[in-house]
Amino acid sequence: MRKTKYILFVLTIILCLGVAFSTSAAGQLTAKQMMINRLQSADLIPAGDINKTSSGTAYYQIKTLSGALAATVEPLTKLAGADLQLDYKLDSPGNKMALDYIVNYDGGKYSGGMFIDNSKFILTTEILSLLNNVQGGLIPAGQEMPSYVYMDNPAYANMWTNMSNGQYIPPEIKELMLFFAEAVPEKYFAVSLTNQRVSFALDQDGFEDVTLAALNKVANEKERFAALVADYVATAGGQQQAADVIRDEIMNSIEQSVNDGSYPDTAAEVKDMMAGIVTLKELKYEAPIISPGQHSFNMTLDLGGGLEFSGELVVKADFTSGKDLMDGTYTVDVKANAGAQNLSVTGLMRGEFNQTGISSQSNDTIKVNVQDYSTGTTMLDLLIEGKAEAAADKNIQVSIPVLTPANSMDLMQMLENPPTTPNASTTPTVILNGAPVIFDVDPYIVQLENGGRTLVPLRALAEALGCEVGWVAPDQINIVRGDKTINMFVNRPVYSVNGVEKQLDAPPSIRGDRTMVPLRFVAEELGCTVHYDGGTNTVIIYSN
Known part of the structure; x- marks a missing residue:
C-alpha cells in the first residue's frame, strides 16, 4: 500500500510537469535547462490588469439531457434545461471579489452572491434553498436562516498577492514541480536550432524511468521534499503554523518505508506498481525557443486494461503563447469500459480560448454518453455548453456585505450546530x-x-x-x-x-x-x- 501511495503521488506530479512545461517557452543552455528556466517564470495566463481589477461574465447551459438515468435518477431528472449565469468583479489589490449567480433549475430561479474579503469567504444563503431542492431535507421546513454564511481561510492572503502579480501557479506548487523537473534525465529533452524548437517527450519506458528517478530524488533529498510539500499543504490549508509538524511526519514516513523495504526504489518495483494502472503511450510537448510562438501538447494514457475496467485518456492542446497573449484550442477525450456493469462511457471536453493582459474570452463544450452495450440502451446523453468573457477595469468597485452577529453565521459552526427550526x-x-x-x-x-x-x-x-x-x-x-x-x-x-x-x-x-x-x-x-x-x-x- 505504501509503495502505491508514493507511485501515485509521483505519477501525478510528472504528468503535471507536462502541462506546466506547455505554459513555458525556452530560453538558453541545454534543452532541459531551457525548460526549467522557463518553468521558474511560467504562469498559466498573460500578466496584466485583468489579474488585478476586472469584471466578467460566464454562462453555462445543459443543452441535452436524456437516457434511462436522466429519466429515473434524481437530481438528474430535474437538470434538463438548467442554466447558470455568473457575473463577477475583481479587485485583487484591495483583496476583494464579488460574484453574483442566477440558476434556473427545475422550474425555479435561484440567485445569490459569493464574496471574498481578505481571508473571508461569504455566501448569501439563497444557495441553501437550491441545495435543498437538489437534495431534499438539508433545510427543515420553516427553518430560519441568516442572510449570510462565511468561513475564514488565511490561505486567501497568498492568493491576492499571487493574483496581483499575475502568478496563477502558486509559488509552493511551482517549487514542487521544479524539484521533480530536476530529476528528469536530460535524454528526454531535445532542441532543434534549425527549427528553433525545444521538446519534452516520454513513452511508457521513459515514464517508468522518470518515475524511478523522481522517487530516488525524494529518498535522497527527503528534507527538501518534505519541506516543499509541508509548505504547500500548510499554506493551501491556511495552517502555516502546522508546517513543521507536517514536514516531520513526511520525513518520518519516508525514512520508515526506506528502512522497512516498502519504498519503491527499483525499476522492477516501479514497473510492477504501474502494471494494470496506467500505460503512457505518448507525452510530448513542443515549444518555440523564442517567445511568442506556437506550442503543442499531446498526451495519450491507457487506464486499467483488465476485464473489469479499461479506458483511454487523450489530451491535446495547440496554442500561441507569449508574455502578452495566450490563444488556442484544447480537447480532452475519454473512453472507458466497465465490463462487470456492461457499460461503455465516452466523454469529450473541448474549447477555445483567447487571453491578453486586458481581456479574455473562452467557449467550452462537454459531452458525456453512457451506453449499456448488453441491451443497447442509452443510459445517459449529456451536452453542456459554456462561454465566458472578462475585461480589465481600473475603476472597478466591489461591494462586500457588512457582516454582523445578527445577519451572519460561521459556516463551520452552522454545520456543527444547525439553526433551530421555528x-x-x-x-x-x-x-x-x-x-x-x-x-x-x-x-x-x-x-x-x-x-x-x-x-x-x-x-x-x-x-x-x-x-x-x-x-x-x-x-x-x-x-x-x-x-x-x-x-x-x-x-x-x-x-x-x-x-x-x-x-x-x-x-x-x-x-x-x-x-x-x-x-x-x-x-x-x-x-x-x-x-x-x-x-x-x-x-x-x-x-x-
Whole structure:
C-alpha cells in the first residue's frame, strides 16, 4: 500500500510537469535547462490588469439531457434545461471579489452572491434553498436562516498577492514541480536550432524511468521534499503554523518505508506498481525557443486494461503563447469500459480560448454518453455548453456585505450546530387596509442587529399596493407607483428612489422562483404607514 501511495503521488506530479512545461517557452543552455528556466517564470495566463481589477461574465447551459438515468435518477431528472449565469468583479489589490449567480433549475430561479474579503469567504444563503431542492431535507421546513454564511481561510492572503502579480501557479506548487523537473534525465529533452524548437517527450519506458528517478530524488533529498510539500499543504490549508509538524511526519514516513523495504526504489518495483494502472503511450510537448510562438501538447494514457475496467485518456492542446497573449484550442477525450456493469462511457471536453493582459474570452463544450452495450440502451446523453468573457477595469468597485452577529453565521459552526427550526407562528401575517394579503410563498423574518426584517414576495405586495413591477436582467427590480420609481437589486444593500441612491440592511433575495423584498422598507418608501404587533406576529399596513 505504501509503495502505491508514493507511485501515485509521483505519477501525478510528472504528468503535471507536462502541462506546466506547455505554459513555458525556452530560453538558453541545454534543452532541459531551457525548460526549467522557463518553468521558474511560467504562469498559466498573460500578466496584466485583468489579474488585478476586472469584471466578467460566464454562462453555462445543459443543452441535452436524456437516457434511462436522466429519466429515473434524481437530481438528474430535474437538470434538463438548467442554466447558470455568473457575473463577477475583481479587485485583487484591495483583496476583494464579488460574484453574483442566477440558476434556473427545475422550474425555479435561484440567485445569490459569493464574496471574498481578505481571508473571508461569504455566501448569501439563497444557495441553501437550491441545495435543498437538489437534495431534499438539508433545510427543515420553516427553518430560519441568516442572510449570510462565511468561513475564514488565511490561505486567501497568498492568493491576492499571487493574483496581483499575475502568478496563477502558486509559488509552493511551482517549487514542487521544479524539484521533480530536476530529476528528469536530460535524454528526454531535445532542441532543434534549425527549427528553433525545444521538446519534452516520454513513452511508457521513459515514464517508468522518470518515475524511478523522481522517487530516488525524494529518498535522497527527503528534507527538501518534505519541506516543499509541508509548505504547500500548510499554506493551501491556511495552517502555516502546522508546517513543521507536517514536514516531520513526511520525513518520518519516508525514512520508515526506506528502512522497512516498502519504498519503491527499483525499476522492477516501479514497473510492477504501474502494471494494470496506467500505460503512457505518448507525452510530448513542443515549444518555440523564442517567445511568442506556437506550442503543442499531446498526451495519450491507457487506464486499467483488465476485464473489469479499461479506458483511454487523450489530451491535446495547440496554442500561441507569449508574455502578452495566450490563444488556442484544447480537447480532452475519454473512453472507458466497465465490463462487470456492461457499460461503455465516452466523454469529450473541448474549447477555445483567447487571453491578453486586458481581456479574455473562452467557449467550452462537454459531452458525456453512457451506453449499456448488453441491451443497447442509452443510459445517459449529456451536452453542456459554456462561454465566458472578462475585461480589465481600473475603476472597478466591489461591494462586500457588512457582516454582523445578527445577519451572519460561521459556516463551520452552522454545520456543527444547525439553526433551530421555528414553529409556524414565526410566519408573520400581513394586513393591508384591514384585509389580509395572500402570498403564494410564506413571508419570513431575517434577524438583524437592530431587529427583524419581514421579507415578502414582491409581486403580490406590489399589486396589493397598486404598483407596477418590472425586472431587468440580471438582478434589477423596478417598482413604479405614480411619480415614484424604486430600483432595487437582488442581494445588494443599495437601492435608488427617483435616481437618488440609498442604503438598506436587508437586500432583496430569491426564494424558489419568487423575488422577496423587505416589507416595511417598500411600504414606507411608497408612503404607507407600517405597524408590527409582536403579540400576534402581524404586520399592519395603511396606504395613504
